[in-house]
Amino acid sequence: MDTGHVLIFDTTLRDGEQVPGCKLNTPQKIEIAEHLEMLGVDVIEAGFPISSPGDFNSVVEISKNVFEPIVCALSRGVKKDIEVAADALRYARRPRIHTGLGTSDSHIKYKFQSTRERILEWAGEAVAHAKKYVEDVEFYAEDAGRTENEYLARVCEAAIKAGATVLNIPDTTGYCLPDEYGAKIKYLVDNVRGIENVIISAHCHNDLGVATANAISAVMNGARQVECTINGIGERAGNTSLEEVAMIMKQHPRLNVTNRINSKLLNPISRLVAERMGMLVQPNKAIVGSNAFAHSSGIHQDGVIKHRETYEIIDPVDVGVDESMIVLTARSGRAALAFRLHKIGYPINKVELDMVYELFLEHADLKKEIIDEDLHSIMSDSKVTSKVEA
Incomplete structure (x- = not known):
């Protein structure tokens, strides 16, 4: 694997779907999985097969309908x-079993x-059993964020010895700070025997609002897979946001890492997931929120124009916004x-603009936002009548 390439592991259909009220049926999951494939994700976590017959069937059908990504x-x-x-993955071209257990003292x-x-033994046993069915086995150390580093390293070694190909280091409760989580990843890189033969994966939750920051800190310290969801949905306060991670890597060349995400498809898939799950995206959400490229302050508007x-x-074109x-x-x-008047056919001069602006402010003080229909009305009420017809 290219040491500068970061795998994008999407868990929208598993961790993301655990949000109350966001249950998807199998056809909806297939639809989203196919769009994730077009987006360029490397791994699709399709579900938790033993949890229900519906989840089992969804993993089976997704395995039949996607071709490039690993299906997990x-x-x-x-x-x-x-x-x-393993049974649910029987049709997958590139199957992966994601198995593990809690490693923090609280979980133990x-x-x-x-x-x-006993947890050390159990970790090895779980990976070894999964290895009987698939070559690609990812081991998760649940609550690794609150697991003492030296013990976590021992668990990781046990998983590697049993045949794990990926080590997932979850900040399950979203407790870690970025420097702390990054240091944990670095500790494992420096102290786990055989770590050079596996991929370290970052799985961060957003309980304190630092999931994306933690994931990037992990990448800076050696992680080469990030587990994330579209729109950052997930348990409680959500997961690392796929669109944020992808664009941070793109906008910061100094990170010296790449991913396969086609960023121009980020907004379309964001809308698709929001619609199918019935979970609106907050307007100020980074990258995909409706206000992400909207400007209302006069100073900002003048600068952008x-x-x-x-x-x-x-x-905005780079993330699928016109x-x-x-x-x-x-x-x-x-x-x-x-600027707006010119766009709707009123190329007025400075003197005319001064006349119209006062009338505009009168209207604007009465409404939250002035739309094109209001502008036509303002121009009709003003003494400025020239209009360029489309």
């Missing part, structure tokens, strides 16, 4: 789970009522008003 099925580190996952004591030594890069670090939006409000200046 989740399982607990339990033999029956692993066997059901309260969830499993077990010991550290003169030179887009004054206030935009991403060309153009930046100049939103007219009471905070808009003359430059923005003239």
